[in-house]
Amino acid sequence: MTDATSATTKKRPVYTNIHVTQIVGYRLPPAGIVSILHRISGLLMFFLLPFVVWMFDNSLTSEISYESFTSAYLGGIGFVPAWFVKLATLGLIWGYLHHFIAGVRHLWMDATHSVTKEQGRISAIVTLVLSLALTVLLGAKLFGLY
Template identity: 65%
Template sequence: MTDQAKKRPEFRNINVFSDLPTYRLPWAGKVSILHRISGMLMFILLPFVFWMFDTSLSSEISFATFKGAFNEGLGFVPGWLIKLATLGLIWGYLHHLCAGIRHILVDMNHERITKQWGASSAIAVLVVSLGLTIVLGAKLFGLY
């Protein structure tokens, strides 16, 4: 290393409050973190998924309760909050699916992956998952 070359900073103890806000995470890193968050969100909302599945298929009366929960609410929980939780679940599933496909492609072609491909595929995952979430969210909230 020459004297003129700038030495990279060394972090031995990373301070969450001072170091992390200045760290620029690449798009691939952001998508990877969101992949983990979406998996955790789907796991946490699993009882809600089971409730939706059971209530929608048990009988005609339970299906009416299911529809009423989305329209008027259920007990002290307003309908918009149930729709918002469902929208979060939709985003979690779609993002986890798209990012999972990206991770599989990276694992299959890891010798040929470049930084440019990693960044562009990560942005594509975000665009596709958010676009599909907007389309399904519009349907969920009755916009079409």
């Protein structure tokens, strides 16, 4: 390499022994954010599985149990207020929607094998926007805005 080209090329930083305070300033690309949120949403759905089973059981057992199921969204469950039940349901809605959309994105990328960096970035942004928009729409229905 000549002196002229080495002077114009920018030296890349070398990171060794990265400390936690240095990680905080790091910006993940949208694909990295979607990947991490995909794992978080899967974990959220796993931990809220008993709540889902309870909702399913109470909604299908009988008319009386269905009434108690719907009253949980109006009056709460025991010491848990109704807004918290709705918030847990909203978290479950987001978890399912994001996990499903991000899963379809991953399956599409695996099936086509022709994903560029730009396509990955755009599909990650579409995944984030679509999952959040559908969550807001269903959350508005859940909280009685329409």
